[in-house]
Amino acid sequence: MTFKPVPAPVAAEVSLGDAFITTRVDAFINWGRRNSLWPFPFGTACCAIEFMGVVSSVFDLSRFGSELVRFSPRQADLLIVAGTVTYKQAPVLKRIYEQMPEPKWVISAGACATSGGFYDCYCTVPGIDEIIPVDIYIAGCPPRPEAFIEALVQLQAKIDGEAGKEQKVVGV
Amino acid sequence: MSAPHIDTPTIPSAAPGIPLAKDALLALVRERIEVEPDPSDRWDLTVVVASGRLRDLMRFLRDDPRLRMDVLLDIAGVDYLAFPGHRDARFAVVYLLKSLAFNHRIKVKVRVEEEALEIPSIHDCWKIADWMERECWDQLGIVFKGHPNLKRLLNHHQFVGHPLRKDYPCQKRQKLTVNDPMVDQLQLRLRQLGYTVLSEGEIHAPAVRGGTPGEVVGTGDKGMQDPDLTTGTQVGDMKRSVL
Numbered sequence: 001m002t003f004k005p006v007p008a009p010v011a012a013e014v015s016l017g018d019a020f021i022t023t024r025v026d027a028f029i030n031w032g033r034r035n036s037l038w039p040f041p042f043g044t045a046c047c048a049i050e051f052m053g054v055v056s057s058v059f060d061l062s063r064f065g066s067e068l069v070r071f072s073p074r075q076a077d078l079l080i081v082a083g084t085v086t087y088k089q090a091p092v093l094k095r096i097y098e099q100m101p102e103p104k105w106v107i108s109a110g111a112c113a114t115s116g117g118f119y120d121c122y123c124t125v126p127g128i129d130e131i132i133p134v135d136i137y138i139a140g141c142p143p144r145p146e147a148f149i150e151a152l153v154q155l156q157a158k159i160d161g162e163a164g165k166e167q168k169v170v171g172v
Numbered sequence: 173m174s175a176p177h178i179d180t181p182t183i184p185s186a187a188p189g190i191p192l193a194k195d196a197l198l199a200l201v202r203e204r205i206e207v208e209p210d211p212s213d214r215w216d217l218t219v220v221v222a223s224g225r226l227r228d229l230m231r232f233l234r235d236d237p238r239l240r241m242d243v244l245l246d247i248a249g250v251d252y253l254a255f256p257g258h259r260d261a262r263f264a265v266v267y268l269l270k271s272l273a274f275n276h277r278i279k280v281k282v283r284v285e286e287e288a289l290e291i292p293s294i295h296d297c298w299k300i301a302d303w304m305e306r307e308c309w310d311q312l313g314i315v316f317k318g319h320p321n322l323k324r325l326l327n328h329h330q331f332v333g334h335p336l337r338k339d340y341p342c343q344k345r346q347k348l349t350v351n352d353p354m355v356d357q358l359q360l361r362l363r364q365l366g367y368t369v370l371s372e373g374e375i376h377a378p379a380v381r382g383g384t385p386g387e388v389v390g391t392g393d394k395g396m397q398d399p400d401l402t403t404g405t406q407v408g409d410m411k412r413s414v415l
Contacts, residue, residue: 087348088328121342122335123327 026163033077033103034156035065040076040100042093045083047110047142059145064152073099078155079132082142084112085125097132105159107151108134111141191276192238200238201278205229210281218266218279223291226282230294233269233278241269241278244297247304249312253338262286263314267294284314293319311336321360328352 039061041051055061055069070076073096085093097106108128111117114137116126128134135158136151143151192200194217201207205225210218221229233241245268252258263284270277282291293316295302305316306325313334316322324331328348333340359369 087346091348091351122340122344122346124345126345 027160030160030162034159037066037078037105037152037155038068038070038076039066039078039080040070040073040096042079042081042096043083044085044089045110045112045142047082047113050142050145051080051082051109051148054145054148059149061149061152064149064156066152073097074101076100077104079104079106080109081106081113081128082109084117084119085128085131086123087125088123090125090131093128094131103162105135105155106132107136107138107155109138109148109151110143111139114139117141189274191271191274197239197276197278200236201229201233204232204236210279213279216277216279218281220281220283223282223284226280227292227294227297229280230267230297233280234297239271239276240273241271243270243272244268244294244300244304245270245277247301247308249308249314249336251312251336251338263289263312265291265308265314289313290315290317292317295319310334313337321356 041048043051053059079097108114113128116124136155138147138151140147197217198209205228207219207221210220233239248266250264252262261283265282265284267280284291293305303325305319308314309322310324310327311334329352330348331346362369
């Protein structure tokens with residue numbers, strides 16, 4: 001009884017030359033995620049006006065891959081809360097966050113969203129992290145567009161460090 | 173070279189009359205209704221009226237051809253608790269009126285005792301008074317008798333107390349867990365627009381302005397079945413006529 005020798009598998013790399021790179025799956029997924037963030041602006045006050053400048057041509061947030069501003073939470077993965085949030089609005093914000101598909105990130109833009117700002121009173125939520133988890137906080141009243149851009153760059157660095165394969169699960 | 177001639181359009185004068193002086197205004201009001209000038213007033217005339225005569229006074233101010241106070245600028249509630257030197261009733265409600273025809277203003281003040289927090293509503297004299305009175309009740313707890321829908325306007329529906337009262341701790345926060353559905357307000361508005369609201373989920377419209385009632389069905393988000401938000405987000409299928 002004779003056996004045919006099984007030919008050694010030819011590695012795909014050999015035939016492809018240098019037209020490929022190898023990487024980890026995590027790094028590849030994170031590369032895709034961090035460079036195509038689709039923001040949903042939850043704008044309630046003057047910070048939202050500043051955000052308009054950030055996505056317009058002068059500051060041009062799309063240079064960082066975050067160019068498609070969505071107005072449905074179901075199509076977005078980055079929630080930008082820009083402005084004062086009152087207790088009357090709090091269930092709305094929470095609902096919007098819950099409607100966003102995983103993976104998702106939150107930027108709290110400006111003093112009001114971060115801490116309630118100078119509205120230290122009966123009607124204002126002292127920081128949206130009372131309601132939803134926040135990844136990056138931006139200081140300022142309102143923040144300069146550069147601060148928005150830095151927040152996005154920091155968020156991209158944060159996404160880079162995440163385990164991309166595993167679903168990012170946040171308990172709400 | 174002379175500048176080209178430009179026709180300046182003449183603006184039709186909306187103010188044929190001249191504003192009355194404070195004392196003339198007061199004399200005019202006193203012809204009909206017993207009022208007292210408020211010693212604390214500034215700039216415009218402020219009169220204090222008994223709550224029983226409030227509606228008569230407001231109608232008189234609005235309709236009298238010499239006064240024609242046709243704009244209700246604002247309704248402000250005041251809490252005089254711990255106000256220096258104040259010995260009158262704890263609360264007051266101030267109505268700010270302005271005449272577009274004569275350009276004069278008047279403030280009408282009604283004192284409200286803490287034990288009897290009730291004054292007549294004037295929602296039928298000015299439409300805007302509806303929301304102004306709701307705000308005043310919401311923030312200070314002053315009841316406007318005869319108001320059709322005296323519910324909170326600024327604060328959420330789970331709020332307890334009245335935050336602009338001086339004895340409310342102003343940093344006491346109250347959380348809201350479920351949104352106010354506000355379906356009653358929606359139905360009220362639809363009725364005002366000529367729709368017939370049959371039930372919460374079904375709204376039929378009559379043929380409006382002689383148009384054929386084409387039916388547009390939709391917008392009930394059937395995906396939102398969470399028990400906590402169902403009433404808040406489901407409006408139901410609306411059938412409305414195409415104008």
